[in-house]
Amino acid sequence: MAMRLCPSFVNPLVASNLCFRTSRPICKFSICSHMVDSNKSRKLVLAVKEKLEKEHRNLPVGKNGRDDEDMIFWFLKDRKFSVEDAVSKLTKAIKWRQEFGVSELSEEDVKDVAQTGKAYVHDCLDVNNRPVLVVVGSKHFPEAQDPAEDEKLCIFLVEKALSKLPTGQEQILGIVDLRGFGTENADLRYLTFLFDVFYYYYPKRLAEVLFVEAPFVFKPIWQLVKPMLKSYASLTKFCSADSVRKEYFTDETVPISFRD
Template sequence: MAVRFSKSPFLGSPVSSISINLNRPTKFCRFSVQNHSVQHSSCDTNKQLILQVKEKLKKDHPSLPVGKNGRDDDEMILWFLKDRKFSVEEAVAKLSKAISWREELKVSELTEESVKNIAKTGKAYLHDFLDVNGRPVLIVVAAKHFAAMQDPAEDKKLCAFLVEKALSRLPPGKNEILGIFDLRGFATENADLNFIKFLFDVFYYYYPKRLDQVLFVDAPFIFKPVWQLAKPLLKSYASLVRFISLETLKKEYFTEETLPIIFKD
């Protein structure tokens, strides 16, 4: 059995969703037929923590917007409390940064039309199918990224738009997505440490606990020094990265029908 919220705590898209599997107890509210006191205690605690975060955000960051994805959004607050292990201080710090970023980038206003020019490059897109583990799949084609020629501001907008789109396709019971970097044909002009760090910052600060794994497919020798420089910048998130071959990608992550077209060569 699953409870499905029509809006995610941290998405601009109204069709986005987050699901909680009631077959497995959560840290938020335990549903138990045998012990109603535990259930109510957990729920009451969550409500109190949410209220504390709201009050602190209002006091310390009054200029932040309210409403959906704002400083008084209960679902968003609860998600960040979970990420920060229910520390009010840490949740407030991270939430204020995330809400400010969303407002600055105008995430809720991003559309297919607003990112169409940079999307035409084919450097990044959302795959039409889920992987074998039921995760939405974001694909980045490194050989089509040219930091010296493309506007980094547009890259950031495309990134936010695609993450929002991916999260809107989460199936019930799933909360995380898969990222794939196609490194075939990677050259020095495709290297961009700043953008690699930005991508991981997005998932740490603005979309916490949404990135499950990152696959680097067929990384050439020339990519190794780039990774050695990037890895320390990513800190613990570097552990999400797995270097794999194209054959491994085909065997372990997709079926013949769901394999992305670019990997069918």
């Protein structure tokens, strides 16, 4: 199996193994469309763009704004190329990004909460060439930690993972490490936030979510959350740490916490 290489990023958000970086692609709708031909997709993108300009002129423009054609195309794909549905979901997403201040988030903003080690973007891609977002459940303490800071860290890391997408790749891998997870780590409010984030604001960006070594106490939590996820529940997989090592990484690229 070929080794996947990417850069070392020396800060508290990531592990310390060294790799080389793959640059982020500039993926235009005329190249990425797999469901409609390029001429039709172009017309649909323009139709959404014009409708947003006409009906939502107060929305920001530029990258991730109402005139961002890459973003428009992605939401069109998510809404099965329905202009009306894409406009509705895009409007909500762009407003949320503006209100949350997504584009202004920096490492400095999340430095303190990142130092807990509860979540990070792994240095290296997995064997399927996907950026990897790791969550460590045993380090999340909802009673003692500020939920607003947790949300900022989440969005910062999602944006960071997406910025590492290599050419031809559109999705990321999520790993939820549940080793050592206890009832004090359970947080239904935060899980609901995560669901909203990936359903409404980053649709179809998650390729798969691995629940690693889930303990017995996690099972009732999952039974509560699963109905909320609807079709997204099919993206989840319960597995062992050994499976993560052998199926998703090489010896050189596996996260430090999953090494033998």
